[in-house]
Structure formats: C-alpha cells, structure tokens
Amino acid sequence: MLADQFAEIFRDEHRQVRDTLLGLIRAFQERDLSRVRLLVNQTATLTGPHFRYEEEALYPSLVEIFGEEYIEQLYGDHDRAIRTAKQLAQLAGQDALAEDEVSEAVRGVRSVLPHVSDCQGLAIMVECLSDAQVQAILDVRERSLEAGLNLLEWADTVRARAL
Numbered sequence: 779m780l781a782d783q784f785a786e787i788f789r790d791e792h793r794q795v796r797d798t799l800l801g802l803i804r805a806f807q808e809r810d811l812s813r814v815r816l817l818v819n820q821t822a823t824l825t826g827p828h829f830r831y832e833e834e835a836l837y838p839s840l841v842e843i844f845g846e847e848y849i850e851q852l853y854g855d856h857d858r859a860i861r862t863a864k865q866l867a868q869l870a871g872q873d874a875l876a877e878d879e880v881s882e883a884v885r886g887v888r889s890v891l892p893h894v895s896d897c898q899g900l901a902i903m904v905e906c907l908s909d910a911q912v913q914a915i916l917d918v919r920e921r922s923l924e925a926g927l928n929l930l931e932w933a934d935t936v937r938a939r940a941l
C-alpha cells in the first residue's frame with residue numbers, strides 16, 4: 779500500500795527532526811554554541827523540503843478530511859516554527875548566551891515539538907487518501923528535496939504565506 783510507504787518516509791523524517799530538536803535543547807543548555815550552530819543548520823536543512831511538500835501537497839489533500847479550520851491551524855504551526863527558527867538562528871550567531879537567552883531558546887525549541895507529533899499523527903489520515911493522491915504528495919516531496927531550499931531560504935523566497 780502506497781500509504782504505508784508514505785508513512786515510513788514520513789515517520790523517518792519526523793524522527794530526524796525530533797532528534798535534532800532534542801539535541802538542540804541539550805546544546806543550548808550546555809551553551810555549546812558550535813553544536814547549536816550545527817543543529818540549527820541541520821534543523822533548517824531537514825525542515826525546508828519537509829514543510830514545503832506538506833504545505834504544497836499534503837495539507838491541501840487533507841482539507842477534504844479535516845475541513846479548512848484544522849488545516850489552517852497546521853499552517854499556523856509552520857508560521858510559528860519559522861519565526862522560532864529565525865530567532866534561534868539569531869541566538870546561534872552570538873558569541874555567548876546569557877541565562878535568559880538559554881531559557882528563551884529552550885522554550886522556543888519546545889514550542890515546536892508538539893507540531894512534530896501532531897504532524898506525525900496525520901499519517902493515519904493519509905491512509906484514507908487514494909493512491910493517486912499519495913503519489914502526488916510523494917512527487918512534490920521529490921521535487922522539494924531536489925530544490926533543496928532550507929527552511930529560511932524557502933520561507934523568504936518561494937513561500938507565499940506572510941508570517
């Protein structure tokens with residue numbers, strides 16, 4: 779079943795994002811700025827194509843199941859995650875972090891975590907889509923990976939939605 783294939787890919791991507799975010803919390807807490815920078819970049823690299831195919835293909839396909847309102851909430855989660863990613867990139871660029879900046883960063887990363895698990899849950903609804911719909915989502919995923927824009931590059935150029 780194509781939906782199973784999708785679910786496997788989708789879960790792997792969320793795992794990678796989850797582990798990167800959890801590592802980022804630790805790196806901020808340990809004030810390990812070189813690791814913070816590495817993981818902030820890794821987060822942007824992983825989430826760029828992922829958010830892109832979700833917004834361009836997956837989320838629109840799920841409107842027929844959830845209705846507009848919940849899907850709008852998912853786009854809103856992405857808006858907030860992008861704003862947080864920008865704040866984190868700024869903090870990562872500093873020479874040192876003050877106590878309150880570490881707390882702010884940890885709060886910021888944690889604010890994104892619920893979307894990772896909420897988004898993972900969508901796989902159960904993807905099972906209700908036709909193979910043609912799932913294939914279309916996988917095709918857009920391929921194209922997003924090929925384009926290879928990281929989260930901030932995509933958000934600042936291709937993404938039409940205002941933050």
Ligand SMILES: [Fe+2]
Pocket residue numbers: 792828832894897898
């Ligand atoms: Fe996701």
Ligand SMILES: [Fe+2]
Pocket residue numbers: 829832856893897
């Ligand atoms: Fe998402």
